[in-house]
Amino acid sequence: MMACLLEAPLRISVLSEVTATSRHYVDRLFDPDPQNVLQGVIDMKNAVIGNNRQKANLIVLGAVPRLLYLLQQSSSSLELRTECAVVLGSLAMGTENNIKSLVDCHIIPALLQGLLCSDLIFIEACLRCLRTVFISPVTPVQLLYTDPTVIPHLMSLLSRSQHTQEYITQIFAHCCKTPEHQTVLFNHGAIQNIAPLLISPSFKVRMQALKCFSVLAYENAQVSMTLVNVLVDGEQLSQVFVRMMQRDKPIEMQLTAAKCLTYMCRAGAIRTDDNCIVLKTLPCLVRMCSKERLLEERVEGAETLAYLMEPDIELQRIASVTDHLVSMLADYFKYPSSVSAITDIKRLDHDLKHAHELRQAAFKLYASLGSNDEDIRKKITETENMMDRIVSGLSESSIKVRLAAVRCLHSLSRSVQQLRTSFHDHAVWKPLMKLLQNAPDEVLVMASSTLCNLLLEFSPSKEPILESGVIELLCSLTQSDSPALRVNGIWALMNMAFQADQKVKVEIVRALGTEQLFRLLSDPDTNVLMKTLGLLRNLLSTRPHIDQVMSSHGKQIMQAVTLILEGEHSIEVKEQTLCILANIADGNTAKELIMTNDDMLQKIKYYMGHSNVKLQLAATFCISNLIWNEEDGSQERQDKLRDMGFVDILHKLTQASDPNLCDRAKTAMQQYLA
Amino acid sequence: MASQPSDPNKTTPKSQQLFSCDLALSEQEKELNQRLRSLYPAVNEQETPLPRSWSPKDKFSYIGLSQNNLRVHYKGHGKTPKDAASVRATHPIPAACGVYYFEVKIISKGRDGYMGIGLSAQGVNMNRLPGWDKHSYGYHGDDGHSFCSSGTGQPYGPTFTTGDVIGCCVNLINNTCFYTKNGHSLGIAFTDLPPNLYPTVGLQTPGEVVDANFGQHPFVFDIEDYMREWRTKIQAQIDRFPIGEREGEWQAMIQKMVASYLVHHSYCATAEAFAKSTDQAVHEELASIKNRQKIQKLVLSGRMGEAIETTQQLYPSLLERNPDLLFMLKVRQFIEMVNGTDSEVRCLGGRSPKSQDSYPGSPRLFNSPVHKASSSQTYQTSTYYIHKFFFLPAWVKKTLPEGYYKKRDKTTQVSITVSFVLKLIGTPVLTQLSTGPKKYRFLVPIPSHCTAQNNTEVEMEVDHFSNGVSESSSNGFLNGSSTHGIDLEELDSAQSKRQLCGGSQAAIERMIQFGRELQSMSENLRRERGKNSANKKMLKDAFSLLAYSDPWSSPVGYQLDSIQREPVCSTLNSAILETHNLPKQPPLALAVGQAAQCLSLMARTGSGSCAFASVDDYLH
Secondary structure (H helix, E strand, O other): OHHHHOOHHHHHHHHHHHHHHHHHHHHHOOOOOHHHHHHHHHHHHHHHOOOHHHHHHHHHOOHHHHHHHHHHOOOOOHHHHHHHHHHHHHHHOOOHHHHHHHHHOOHHHHHHHHOOOOOHHHHHHHHHHHHHHHOOOOOOHHHHOOOOOHHHHHHHHOOOOHHHHHHHHHHHHHHOOOHHHHHHHHHOOHHHHHHHHHHOOOHHHHHHHHHHHHHHHOOOHHHHHHHHOOEEOOEEHHHHHHHHOOOOOOHHHHHHHHHHHHHHHHOOOOOOOOHHHHHHHHHHHHHHOOOOOOHHHHHHHHHHHHHHHOOOHHHHHHHHHHHHHHHHHHHHHOOOOHHHHHHOHHHHHHHHHHHHHHHHHHHHHHHHHOOOOHHHHHHHHOOOOHHHHHHHHHOOOOHHHHHHHHHHHHHHOOOHHHHHOHHHHOOOHHHHHHHHHOOOHHHHHHHHHHHHHHOOOOOOOHHHHHHOOHHHHHHHHOOOOOHHHHHHHHHHHHHHHOOOOHHHHHHHHHHHOHHHHHHHHOOOOHHHHHHHHHHHHHHOOOHHHHHHHHHHHHHHHHHHHHHHHHOOOOHHHHHHHHHHHHHHHHOOOOHHHHHOOHHHHHHHHHHHOOOOHHHHHHHHHHHHHHOOOOOOOHHHHHHHHHHOOHHHHHHHHOOOOOHHHHHHHHHHHHHHHO | OOOOOOOOOOOOOOOHHHHHHHHHHHHHHHHHHHHHHHHOOOOOOOOOOOOOOEEEEEEOOOEEEEOOOOEEEEOOOOOOHHHOEEEEEOOOOOHHHOEEEEEEEEEEEOOOOOOEEEEEOOOOOOOOOOOOOOOEEEEEOOOOEEEEOOOOOEEOOOOOOOOOEEEEEEEOOOOEEEEEEOOEEEEEEEOOOOOOOEEEEEEOOOOEEEEEEOOOOOOOOOHHHHHHHHHHHHHHHHHOOOOOOOOOHHHHHHHHHHHHHHHHOOOHHHHHHHHHHOOOOOOOOHHHHHHHHHHHHHHHOOOHHHHHHHHHHHOOOHHHHOHHHHHHHHHHHHHHHHHOOOHHHHOOOOOOOOOOOOOOOOOHHHOOOEEEOOOOOEEEOOOOOOOHHHOOOHHHHHHOOOOHHHHOOHHHHHHHHHHHHHHHHOOOOEEEOOOOOOOEEEOOOOOHHHHOOOOOOOOEEHHHOOOOOOOOOOOOOOOOOHHHOOOOOOOOOOHHHOOHHHHOHHHHHHHHHHHHHHHHHHHHHHHHHOOOHHHHHHHHHHHHHHHOOOHHHOOOHHHHOHHHHHHHHHHHHHHHHHHOOOOOOOHHHHHHHHHHHHHHHHHHHOOHHHHHOOHHHHHO
């Protein structure tokens, strides 16, 4: 680096001088006398320590293949081979480019091969170098798994020394990234082999072993279930983790132990009301969010805590009152702080780097906290500038922050109270709509789901959203490949159609198109089907609307209804369909579409005698609408239906054990009596 | 007062039931005492007793107490806030707790659950809920608000009601307070708390009942874990404490302290080696150190007659000028006669003079004086000068192989000690290099002959010491005293057949005669120098030994324990040093004493961090 500051000609001469000495080191590797080669490697080792330029030079000059050759030659002395591994390890400690060059020279298979040697010192040197290579983000982790004999061999080396333990567990902890990796390690006895290392006298070994368990247990029920039954020195593993969370332990250890227990809990291996979760893990993670912790620790702490309590309202309630967590999180938004900008450039840089991570972590945690409890949501929205922060978060450049912000908004949008107040006051629909225009699917899913809630009938945001041309957008969502997006699109339309005026309904039908509507009715996703039926039901409410919709689309709707009633569908789907039929039966002119369809009437009859009360009830409701007295032509309909045997069925249903069904049947019977 | 454990023997139980009830009570007392001791080891309860119950004297009349003054119930009208009533604990929270904690269980929320839990200073109006007045702080159950010396509360935590356990933790280091609900910390409620607050509860409506737990039962919240965190923080603060601005100054000071300590306790060889390697002058003639060493050895082996004689020989005017000291030595001689260890009775041929020679009272690990080196010479270790520093910490004993100590020579012990002393003072010359406690590296250069092998490295690890005094001893002084001809051997475990003066009739007669001489010496002393109650008691205690057929198991038998030789030895040593114008106490011991004093001063002035900086923790 110094050379760059010099005048140009001089710099060149310095550079060539450096290259010349580097060249000399490489040349010595080719000396015919093995003793000279050894001395050359040792000198090289001393020359490269802490000298990135020298490392780069040697790599450029081709030292790596020669070192690898010497390392692999069985004719090389053990001492030479070991020194080669040490130098390679040193080269790996340099820049990411160094690692890339080493990997390109196939250093990994060569070193893995070296592990088969029996000499411990040599093995340790190889492992140290492998460790350095594997923990680099530029190394493909898959390289660890290409040769199936590697993992079992590494497991067997765990017993050799504290160094092998440290390096191997560190490699595992970094290279276990997918469920497949977890399974491979699990199947080769990772748990039994690594568990005893948790009580190793070496802190580094304990720490790396702990990290291994956190990556092994993550979203892995098999590993988690096994872990709870493991004993270490007669003590349950969960208790070992609890001890590692003690407040006088290093923060890294506390945090990683809390992660292990969190993952075991989420995988169902530990109950959420277990003391080790409620009284230990949760408070530990809350502590990790405190201002005293490093920014990285606060991010990890908040994310892990969010994950831990996501499915459990009781944990959410406890966390919400622990150590002022809700207001503590507000601090996550204060980076870079105004102080750091003025006083310290280094700190500003550090803050800026973590600012996004902090914000997204806070949003995630708020989302998790507020996902079930109304009081907590209120507490969150009352936190200083909370709604403003969400609104600006929705339009941040970082995708991660946008996604987390919309998750948070979604969680809060489950509150009727908040929809009516803060959501409206802060016009959150505006950035939300903007977000929906052009976003990756995962953001779209969350955003559209939030929109569903904002379109609920009582939401004051519903009107402005309608006016912003949301219908087209939602209709396009229903055509997505993602089932989640289709559900959200149709769901939002369903909510929008609820008690909407005629204009909106017409607009929905127009924009969606009957073809798309019927395509959705045969959607493979039950949720989509249900919400589409829900939309139909909402469209077919209040008599004038029913008649109008049926007059234009009656034929197709009746077809669709027939199809669903005949198909293999769940009770809920059939119930919803019968309800649609009942709505149709409530129309003035629409009624006739049923009355003239004997096949349909037979179906209704069938469902009145069905074993499921819900279906009986819906079918009876439909008949009740058809025979309702005060309407034109009721007499004829009553007669026709009596002839078809409906009265007998109704009579029977008045004896039904279900009180609702019984009442409904009696009301229907009264139409005949009047 | 609840602190008096009830003695079941003193009560005359009317029924078996009452008796068992008392027993249970004393069990609870025991548990309480045990828990308080383990939670607040730094508290001196003579000076600052801990709260153990509510005070029946310091409460408003609407408060009723029951169940050993632990249960509080409301007995007023409870119509308006004017009917609020509070009670304080018997004592304020001592600062030396560092972190103090108590819990209150809500037995019944009564009519409205207007309950306040908190702290208040002495004299704050009790016709109020905690938190409403100056120097009063509370967390209220009905609204979950915290009240900081004000009638209006701040939103703080959740509400609480019947069945909840509310904890209140006072941090006396940063003067803050947080509450817990059912074992969950609710976060800081108050800051800048004044000292000497009392645990306080207040109630306001009929039917409200709460129980306190001042340590009678395990706490719901894990307070020990919180304390662990603060102990670590304080200790880290000590470790990081900045020292001396100028390079080397601090190290030179430490080296001086270590050297003076070695000289004081007469470790000649080590002292010389240490001084040489650290470029220091020893302020005492080596011969003189050796003399003191000899005398001390005699005292510690119970051979008082010889010790007195040697002292008179080597320091002719010393005892003449210090008749009280001489008297003390003589009394000790009398005791050793009874013991059968003094040379005067031993030569009268009672039993094996060696039987009680050794020094079993203190750590055994120093108790193996004979060490056979590989050469034909027999080196003896003079490891008798037991000082507190030399008690090896338990972990060392655990981690080192059995028999390790037996082989160690004094040098090893000293080095270990020195490293701890350095640690104590928090100097950076000593670095803990690995997490395991075993490896304390000694970055002060140690002369090679100290480590037996020619170890040229500047770092030494205590677990890598080889044994033995170096064969290549460069100076003339060997540790130990083979030249003195004092023959010390292991105890034959003769305890079971101990007899007065070793069982010899002649020895008993000599002892009786010596007693008479002592009596007359005492009378002379009183005539010349006036009454001296200490001397009088000393003599009385010593003579009392003769009143028992088996003095060893008598109430005054402790005097015969060899550990009692230590204070005598150190007094004599100090007196000798004083005649040479050397300090009575080594600066190191002085520093330790000052540190301890400083801590107790901190406790008195309300600095809570003293709780987590016990000097003993550093001495092990």
